[in-house]
Every structure is written in C-alpha cells, then in structure tokens.
C-alpha cells in the first residue's frame with residue numbers, strides 16, 4: 001500500500017479539492033495532514049459554550065441555488081454541495097472610516113448596490129454601471145484563460161477580450177479614475193481590498209473587479225456549522241471515492257530522482273511513500289527550502305522573489321448578550337483609519353499603529369450559531385510586515401492583550417455598540433499561532449501577495465513556466481489563484497486536473 005499515483009500534502013481547502021479531482025480522474029490518492037483534523041484554516045474550535053469559526057467571513061461566488069456561482073458549480077461537480085447546510089449572508093458589508101465621516105452599509109445585488117452607492121454619492125451611477133460591465137467582460141476573459149490552462153491565443157484575447165487586455169496591467173485606482181468614479185464612491189467600492197491584502201494603488205484591477213462582482217451579483221453564503229463542515233464534507237467525499245486520508249501525518253521530505261523530479265514522499269518517522277506526483281498544499285518556500293534537496297538555483301531565486309502577503313491576527317469573542325441587546329447591527333464590518341488603502345497598508349506594518357479590522361457577528365447571518373441570549377464575533381486584521389517576529393517571548397502575552405484591547409476599543413468607538421462588559425470567552429490567534437498551526441512562514445494567512453508582476457493574471461498565464469519540477473504542483477493560497485477560500489478551492493481544482501493530465505501522459 002506504500003505506492004500511490006499521487007500524494008497530496010496538506011488537507012487545507014486547496015489540498016482537499018485537489019484530492020477529489022485526482023480521484024475523479026481515476027488516480028490512487030493519499031492525502032496526508034499533519035493535524036488531527038482537516039481544513040487548515042477552514043476549521044472551527046470550541047471555547048466554553050461557543051463554537052467559533054476559525055476564518056471564514058463569507059464564501060464568495062457560491063450563491064443560492066438558482067443563481068449559483070462558480071464555487072457552487074465546482075462543489076456540485078465535486079459532489080459536496082448537498083453535504084453542507086448553507087445560510088445566506090444578509091448584507092455585503094458595512095464600511096466605516098470615522099475620521100472621514102464615512103459609514104456605508106452596502107447590499108448584495110448589482111442594481112441594489114449601484115442604487116445605494118448613488119444614494120451615498122450622487123453622480124456615481126454611470127461609473128458604477130461601467131465598473132460592473134467591465135467586471136463581466138473580465139470574468140469572461142478569465143474563463144477563456146482557464147479553459148486554455150493559461151496558454152491563450154493572443155489574437156482571440158485582443159479581438160474578443162479587448163477590455164481585459166486594456167485594463168490588465170493597471171491598478172484598481174488607475175482604472176476607477178479612468179471610469180471617472182467620484183472619490184467617495186471609490187472609497188466605498190474599494191472596501192474589500194483587505195480581503196486580497198494588497199492596496200488599491202498596486203492591486204490589479206482585473207483581480208479586484210472579478211472578486212467584487214462575484215460577491216455583489218451572487219451574494220455570499222456560509223456553512224451553518226462553520227467552515228469545518230465543508231472540510232468534513234470533502235473528507236467524506238474523498239473516502240467515498242476510495243482515497244486514503246492519514247491525519248497526524250506530516251510529510252517531511254519530497255524525494256527526487258536523477259531528473260530532479262518526484263519519486264516519493266518521506267513521512268515524519270521515516271516511512272517512504274512511493275509516488276511520482278505530489279500536490280503540495282503548503283508554501284513553495286517550505287517545500288523548496290526544507291522538504292527538497294538539490295533544488296536548482298533558478299527555482300530558489302524565483303521563489304524568493306515572491307513577497308509574503310499579510311500575517312494574520314484574529315480575536316474571537318463569545319458574548320453573554322444577544323446581538324440585538326448589544327446593538328451589533330451587521331454581519332460584516334470593515335473598520336479603517338483611512339479610506340486611502342495605501343496609507344492604511346503602511347499603518348498595518350506596525351503593531352502599534354494597526355487596529356484596522358474586518359469584523360463579523362455570525363449571529364446576523366445565522367441567529368442560532370450560539371446559545372440563546374449570546375452572540376459570537378471574530379475580528380481579523382493583517383500585518384503587512386513581519387513585526388510580530390520582533391516581539392520578545394516575555395512580551396508576547398502583553399502584546400496580544402494590547403492588540404485585543406485596541407480592537408475592542410476600535411469596534412466600540414466606530415459602531416457605538418458596547419461589548420467589553422459582555423465578554424464571556426476570548427481567544428486570540430497571532431501570526432505565531434498561524435505559523436504553528438498551518439506551517440506558513442511568518443504566520444502568513446494569505447499566501448504570496450498580489451503584485452503587478454505576480455498577480456492573478458500573470459500567474460494564470462504563466463502556469464506552464466511556473467511548473468518547475470516534474471511531478472510537483474502546488475494548490476492553495478500560494479498557488480496560481482492566490483489566497484482566499486474560493487481561490488484556494490479553484491487552485492485545487494486546476495492543480496488536481498493538471499496532475500491527472502500528468503499521470504495520463506506518463507501512461
């Protein structure tokens with residue numbers, strides 16, 4: 001049993017989907033996960049009488065039955081949609097920038113979104129309509145690129161997807177300016193930037209718009225029993241398809257042969273699994289830096305050229321009063337110091353200056369997610385430098401407490417709702433927690449940062465060049481679709497199918 005067609009290392013979102021795709025393609029698959037449970041960040045945990053969602057705010061591009069998005073289509077074809085109970089998210093988001101007097105609650109639905117934007121910013125309608133139109137054109141171009149595995153016919157691109165080519169190398173702010181969108185409307189529409197972890201002066205417009213229109217046009221959903229429910233559903237599917245999953249099993253080494261390609265995987269404890277195909281759901285930094293010997297210099301250089309995206313911090317609160325009693329009105333808040341995302345990004349480089357947050361009160365989507373008369377919240381931020389790496393061990397607990405306090409103060413001040421005196425359970429995850437839990441360098445939770453030369457489009461179009469080692473492909477946040485739930489699932493889909501192709505080519 002120690003020989004498999006493919007070994008998937010890591011049961012995060014990308015690894016789980018890749019394993020299902022491989023099995024559907026007829027491969028014999030082993031999935032190894034170092035933890036005792038699946039999901040990576042897509043999990044839940046209990047404290048007292050609360051079960052906390054570990055990461056997911058809402059699932060993008062899933063949509064309700066009848067208006068399903070690409071993620072629903074993917075889940076349908078994987079055979080997992082019906083294994084999960086879904087709840088809709090009520091509103092898109094509320095963005096508050098107190099210092100600028102900005103407080104906007106935005107709905108789902110293209111028309112409702114445009115109307116609401118117009119009510120906040122009279123005169124913004126035309127530019128918002130163009131934004132959505134452009135977004136649809138860009139999605140069509142991305143679908144074409146995916147269907148060709150990144151190897152596109154440039155004449156088709158120019159003829160049929162001209163606006164994609166035209167906007168492809170511009171940032172969010174450059175394109176919104178050219179659409180003549182008023183500044184306040186840009187500030188509102190840009191609020192999702194922290195979900196991609198790169199600021200709007202640098203973030204690729206095509207990447208951003210394709211995410212935003214997916215959220216707005218389809219609405220967002222969440223699994224009733226937290227993201228852990230999705231991860232478990234995927235494990236069930238892997239087993240139904242005859243795949244093996246070994247928990248508490250860490251892959252330590254990827255063995256290579258004379259051609260530099262994959263020959264096997266050595267597990268912690270020394271057991272060798274023979275395989276010629278590995279899908280790694282962990283970062284290339286870890287794989288090339290620790291798990292493989294004799295990695296060619298060009299691969300090391302290419303890997304090191306990439307920039308780590310945000311390191312995570314999340315505070316989880318179980319409150320002994322209901323959301324109504326506490327005056328928590330919304331599901332999803334973005335609280336910023338400034339709507340200038342480049343300035344905000346700078347503030348997020350230091351522990352002392354970062355209290356920006358994306359905060360969720362899950363009861364607003366799923367009222368029964370916590371016991372009657374209580375509520376459940378989680379507050380997430382990103383650090384855009386390795387500032388937590390400078391915290392001395394003896395200062396660690398104090399620093400956690402300081403940031404938790406900053407976050408609570410911020411939420412109370414910005415929303416007017418008083419939560420501090422109702423805290424029954426509190427738990428805090430820092431970059432150290434994430435580094436320890438998923439093994440990602442510096443505690444990153446967003447893979448590699450989207451940059452001009454290394455954003456969604458370049459990565460999708462350079463998939464062939466990025467495939468550097470025979471038999472080794474990557475799935476998840478560090479892969480070609482970048483980070484986030486939907487992206488990690490899609491990368492697992494692409495990588496799984498590509499690996500099936502590799503196996504078939506080998507005969």
Ligand SMILES: Cc1cc2nc3c(=O)[nH]c(=O)nc-3n(C[C@H](O)[C@H](O)[C@H](O)COP(=O)(O)OP(=O)(O)OC[C@H]3O[C@@H](n4cnc5c(N)ncnc54)[C@H](O)[C@@H]3O)c2cc1C
Nearest residue numbers: 010012013014034040041055057250251476477484485488
């Ligand atoms: C607090 C927080 C909030 C977030 N909010 C959102 C959100 O609202 N929306 C959104 O889209 N995204 C969100 N994200 C990001 C999202 O969770 C990630 O992008 C996504 O889950 C990454 O999936 P992945 O496939 O890269 O796997 P990961 O979750 O990174 O999992 C990798 C898995 O591989 C395992 N592993 C690693 N090395 C080995 C090894 N050597 N052997 C065996 N197993 C190994 C790890 O244990 C882990 O289980 C959030 C993340 C966090 C932490």
